[in-house]
Amino acid sequence: MTAADGRWMRLCVLGIVLAGLVLPIVTGLWQTGRAAFGHLPAVGAVSISLDPWRALAALPGLWRSVALSLWTGVGSTALSLLLALALAGVLNGRLSAGRTARLLAPALAAPHAAVAIGLAYVIAPSGWIARLLSPWATGWQVPPDVAIVHDTAGLSLILGLMVKEVPFFLLVLLSAQGQIAVRASLAAGRALGYGAGTAWWKLVVPQLYPLIRLPVFVVLSFALSVVDMAMLLGPSNPPTLAVAMTRWFLAAETRLILPASAAAFLLSGLVAAAIALWLAGERAVAALGRVWLRRGRRGRVAERGLVLAGAVGAVLAALAAAALASLLVWSVAWRWSFPDAWPESWSLGAWMRPAAGWGPAVVETARTGVVATLLSLALAIAWLESEDRAGLGRARWAEALIYLPLIVPQIAFLFGLSIALLGVGLPAGAPAVIWGHALFVFPYVMIALSESWRALDPRLVRSAAALGAGPWRRLVAVKLPVLSRPILTAAAIGFAVSVAQYLPTLFLGAGRVATLTTEAVTLASGSDRRITGVYAVLQAALPFAAYLLALLLPAAMRRRRGLAAS
Amino acid sequence: MSGLVLEVVSIRPGAAAQPLFAPLDLTVAAGSITTLMGASGIGKSTLVDFVGGHLAAGFEATGRVLLGGRDVTRLPAEARRIGILFQDALLFPHLSVGDNLSFGLAQRIGGRRARRIAVEAALDQAGLGGFHDRDPATLSGGQRARAALMRTLMADPAALLLDEPFSKLDPALRSELREFVFDHVRARAIPVLLVSHDREDASAAGGPVVLLAER
Structure with missing residues (x-):
C-alpha cells in the first residue's frame, strides 16, 4: 500500500x-x-x-561590538522590511509577478560578498560616485580623507545589507501576495473612500506580514551574524561581534578560542533577544495600527510614503547595478587614476592566467x-x-x-x-x-x-x-x-x-x-582592485549563469521534444 | 440632480477587442433601486468596476459616469463616494467584525467614543449585537453579508452598487437578506444600481429593470 x-x-x-x-x-x-x-x-x-567569559569581557571593544551588531542587524532588517513592503505596494498592479521576479533575479543571485565589494568601489571616497562628481563639482583632485566604507556607525554595512535584503523580501512578499485577496481588499478599501496607498498599508500589509514572519526572522538572524559583508563594509575597530569572534577564532594565539566560543554563545543570545524584541515590536505596531485603523482617516500621507519608497528603491537598484558594473570595469581596467570617471587604459591581464588563481x-x-x-x-x-x-x-x-x-x-x-x-x-x-x-x-x-x-x-x-x-x-x-x-x-x-x-x-x-568567495574576501583587503574584481565578477557570474540556465533549459527541452513554445 | 447617470458607456477587454455590450445609457434616480440584468459573462461585473473606478488595467472604456450632476469618470475610486457591495462579502480577515465597520465609518465622526457608539448601533441594526470583537471567519454567510452592507453604508456613500450580492447565498437566506439590504438602502435616499441575473432580485427591488444588451 x-x-x-x-x-x-x-x-x-x-x-x-x-x-x-x-x-x-x-x-x-x-x-x-x-x-x-x-x-x-x-x-x-x-x-x-x-x-x-571573563576573558571575553576583558577583550577591548566588546560592548561596542555588541551594540554595533544589534544596531546594524535590527536596523537593516527593519529598514529593508519597511522599504520592501512599500515597494511591493508601488509595484502591485504595475508590474506582473513574473516580470518582477525576473527583474529581482540578478540582485538575488549576486552573493553578499560580491555586492559588498562592488558597493565599496562605488561609494568609497575614491569610488565611482566621487569620481563622477570630481573635480568639477567637488574640487577634489585626490580622494577625500573620510571614512565612508567601514564607517564607525555601520551605515555602509546597513546599506549593503539593504541592497541584498530588500530584493529577498520583495520576492517573499510576491509569493505571499498570491495567497491573499490583494485586489479585492484594495477595491473594497477604495470603495470606502481610502486612497490606494492608504488601503495598501491598512488592509494588505497586515494580511501579508504574518505570512512572511519566518523569512523576517531568517533575515534578522543573518544580519546580526553576517561575517563577510561586515568585514567588507562594516566598522573595523571594533567590528561587529560576528567579525570580532571570527578574528579571535582564526587568531594565531589559540587562547583566544575559548573567549571566542563564549562570544559565539553571546551572539546566539543576541539573536534570541533581537527576535524577542522584534516580537514585542510587532505587538506594539499591531496595537497602534488598530487605533490608527479605527480612526478611519482617509488622509494621503501613505500615498506620499509610497512615492518616497519608490524613489529610495530606485536609488538602491541603481547602486546595486553600479556595484556589479564597477566589479566588471575594475577587472578590465589598467590605468585608472582618481578623478577620472573611466579607466585611461584597459587590460585583460587580470583575466589572462586562470591557472594562477581563479581557475581552480x-x-x-x-x-x-x-x-x-x-x-x-x-x-x-x-x-x-x-x-x-x-x-x-x-x-x-x-x-x-x-x-x-x-x-x-x-x-x-x-x-x-x-x-x-x-x-x-x-x-x-x-x-x-x-x-x-x-x-x-x-x-x-x-x-x-x-x-x-x-x-x-x-x-x-x-x-x-x-x-x-x-x-x-x-x-x-x-x-x-x-x-x-x-x-x-x-x-x-x-x-x-x-x-x-x-x-x-x-x-x-x-x-x-579556496572558493571564489573566500578568495574574494581575502583579496578585498589588499590593494589590487583588478584581481579582486575578477574574483568578484566570477562569484556573481556563477549563480547568475545558474539562474539563466534554469530559465532557458525548460524551453530548450520542450523544443527538442518537438513541442511548440507558444 | 442627485441621481447616478451613465452616458454611452462602452467597455472593451483590450484595445483591439470588441465591446462587451452595446453602448449603455442609464439614469438611476435617488431613492430608487434600478436592476441591471444580463446573461452571465456579458460584463456586468466589469461595468460595476467601471462605475466604481476599479477597472483592471487592460480594459478600455468610453462614456461618462455622473453622480449628482458631477462627472466622476476621471476620479479615482476613493474620491467618487460610490459604495460597492461585492459578490463575496469580503470582510478584512485581519480585523474584528467591529473594526471592519469602524474602518468603513466616515472620518467626520470623530472621537473614539462616538465612533464606537456608531459601530455598536450599526451592529445592533444588523442583528450582530455583541459581535464587535468576533473574528469575521466565524460568521455565517448571512451574517457576513449583513456586516459587509453595514460597513459599506457607514462610509456614507452618495451612490451604491450591488454586484450580485445574493447569488452565493442559499435560497432560504436570499429573500431574507434581500429584504434587509433593500430596507436599509431605501432609507438612505441614494441611487442604487443592482446588477444581477436573477429575476427575483429585480422584482424584489421593485424599481426599473434595464437589460444589458449584447452588442
Missing part, C-alpha cells in the same frame, strides 16, 4: 534530516557551548569555568555548489514525495526543522562542528565543506520547491494513477517533468546560496578549500 510505503519513506527522510542536518547543528552548538565554559581538550583546556577557485566553487545542490534537491524531492504518499500535510515542527539552520546563527555552531568532526576522525576538507554548504542550501531548496509542489494540479497525478501508473512512475513520468521549471529554479537558488557561503568554507575547509 502506498500509505504504508509513504510512512516508511517519511521515516527515512526524517532520519536523514535528523542525522545530516539537526545533529551537526546540535553537536556544533554543544561543542561551542563546552568551549565557552572552558572545555576544549584540543587546546589543552579541560576544566569547567567561567574564565572564557571556479572549479572548487562550482563543484561544491553542484554537489551540495544535488544532495539537497534529492532530499527535498524525497521529503515532498513522502508527504504526498503518506497523505499528510507538514506539521509545524517539520516546518521549524527546515528553518532551523537559517535561524540559528551559523557562527554559533560551525566552529564547534569543525571540532566535533575532528573528534570523530573526519578531517576538514572538501567533503566537510560540501556538507556544511548543504546545511544552508537544503532549507532554501525546500522552501523554494514546496509551494510549486503543492500547487501541482492533483488531477494530473490522479489521471496517471487511473491509467495504472504506480507511485514511482507517477513521480518520474508526471510530477518531475511537470515540475521541471520550479525544480530547476530551486536548484539555481540552492547553487547561489552555496556560492555565497563564506564561514562554512572557512571553518570546515580548514584553509585548504
Whole structure:
C-alpha cells in the first residue's frame, strides 16, 4: 500500500534530516557551548569555568561590538522590511509577478560578498560616485580623507545589507501576495473612500506580514551574524561581534578560542533577544495600527510614503547595478587614476592566467555548489514525495526543522562542528565543506520547491494513477517533468546560496578549500582592485549563469521534444 | 440632480477587442433601486468596476459616469463616494467584525467614543449585537453579508452598487437578506444600481429593470 510505503519513506527522510542536518547543528552548538565554559581538550583546556567569559569581557571593544551588531542587524532588517513592503505596494498592479521576479533575479543571485565589494568601489571616497562628481563639482583632485566604507556607525554595512535584503523580501512578499485577496481588499478599501496607498498599508500589509514572519526572522538572524559583508563594509575597530569572534577564532594565539566560543554563545543570545524584541515590536505596531485603523482617516500621507519608497528603491537598484558594473570595469581596467570617471587604459591581464588563481577557485566553487545542490534537491524531492504518499500535510515542527539552520546563527555552531568532526576522525576538507554548504542550501531548496509542489494540479497525478501508473512512475513520468521549471529554479537558488557561503568554507575547509568567495574576501583587503574584481565578477557570474540556465533549459527541452513554445 | 447617470458607456477587454455590450445609457434616480440584468459573462461585473473606478488595467472604456450632476469618470475610486457591495462579502480577515465597520465609518465622526457608539448601533441594526470583537471567519454567510452592507453604508456613500450580492447565498437566506439590504438602502435616499441575473432580485427591488444588451 502506498500509505504504508509513504510512512516508511517519511521515516527515512526524517532520519536523514535528523542525522545530516539537526545533529551537526546540535553537536556544533554543544561543542561551542563546552568551549565557552572552558572545555576544549584540543587546546589543552579541560576544566569547567567561567574564565572564557571573563576573558571575553576583558577583550577591548566588546560592548561596542555588541551594540554595533544589534544596531546594524535590527536596523537593516527593519529598514529593508519597511522599504520592501512599500515597494511591493508601488509595484502591485504595475508590474506582473513574473516580470518582477525576473527583474529581482540578478540582485538575488549576486552573493553578499560580491555586492559588498562592488558597493565599496562605488561609494568609497575614491569610488565611482566621487569620481563622477570630481573635480568639477567637488574640487577634489585626490580622494577625500573620510571614512565612508567601514564607517564607525555601520551605515555602509546597513546599506549593503539593504541592497541584498530588500530584493529577498520583495520576492517573499510576491509569493505571499498570491495567497491573499490583494485586489479585492484594495477595491473594497477604495470603495470606502481610502486612497490606494492608504488601503495598501491598512488592509494588505497586515494580511501579508504574518505570512512572511519566518523569512523576517531568517533575515534578522543573518544580519546580526553576517561575517563577510561586515568585514567588507562594516566598522573595523571594533567590528561587529560576528567579525570580532571570527578574528579571535582564526587568531594565531589559540587562547583566544575559548573567549571566542563564549562570544559565539553571546551572539546566539543576541539573536534570541533581537527576535524577542522584534516580537514585542510587532505587538506594539499591531496595537497602534488598530487605533490608527479605527480612526478611519482617509488622509494621503501613505500615498506620499509610497512615492518616497519608490524613489529610495530606485536609488538602491541603481547602486546595486553600479556595484556589479564597477566589479566588471575594475577587472578590465589598467590605468585608472582618481578623478577620472573611466579607466585611461584597459587590460585583460587580470583575466589572462586562470591557472594562477581563479581557475581552480571556479572549479572548487562550482563543484561544491553542484554537489551540495544535488544532495539537497534529492532530499527535498524525497521529503515532498513522502508527504504526498503518506497523505499528510507538514506539521509545524517539520516546518521549524527546515528553518532551523537559517535561524540559528551559523557562527554559533560551525566552529564547534569543525571540532566535533575532528573528534570523530573526519578531517576538514572538501567533503566537510560540501556538507556544511548543504546545511544552508537544503532549507532554501525546500522552501523554494514546496509551494510549486503543492500547487501541482492533483488531477494530473490522479489521471496517471487511473491509467495504472504506480507511485514511482507517477513521480518520474508526471510530477518531475511537470515540475521541471520550479525544480530547476530551486536548484539555481540552492547553487547561489552555496556560492555565497563564506564561514562554512572557512571553518570546515580548514584553509585548504579556496572558493571564489573566500578568495574574494581575502583579496578585498589588499590593494589590487583588478584581481579582486575578477574574483568578484566570477562569484556573481556563477549563480547568475545558474539562474539563466534554469530559465532557458525548460524551453530548450520542450523544443527538442518537438513541442511548440507558444 | 442627485441621481447616478451613465452616458454611452462602452467597455472593451483590450484595445483591439470588441465591446462587451452595446453602448449603455442609464439614469438611476435617488431613492430608487434600478436592476441591471444580463446573461452571465456579458460584463456586468466589469461595468460595476467601471462605475466604481476599479477597472483592471487592460480594459478600455468610453462614456461618462455622473453622480449628482458631477462627472466622476476621471476620479479615482476613493474620491467618487460610490459604495460597492461585492459578490463575496469580503470582510478584512485581519480585523474584528467591529473594526471592519469602524474602518468603513466616515472620518467626520470623530472621537473614539462616538465612533464606537456608531459601530455598536450599526451592529445592533444588523442583528450582530455583541459581535464587535468576533473574528469575521466565524460568521455565517448571512451574517457576513449583513456586516459587509453595514460597513459599506457607514462610509456614507452618495451612490451604491450591488454586484450580485445574493447569488452565493442559499435560497432560504436570499429573500431574507434581500429584504434587509433593500430596507436599509431605501432609507438612505441614494441611487442604487443592482446588477444581477436573477429575476427575483429585480422584482424584489421593485424599481426599473434595464437589460444589458449584447452588442
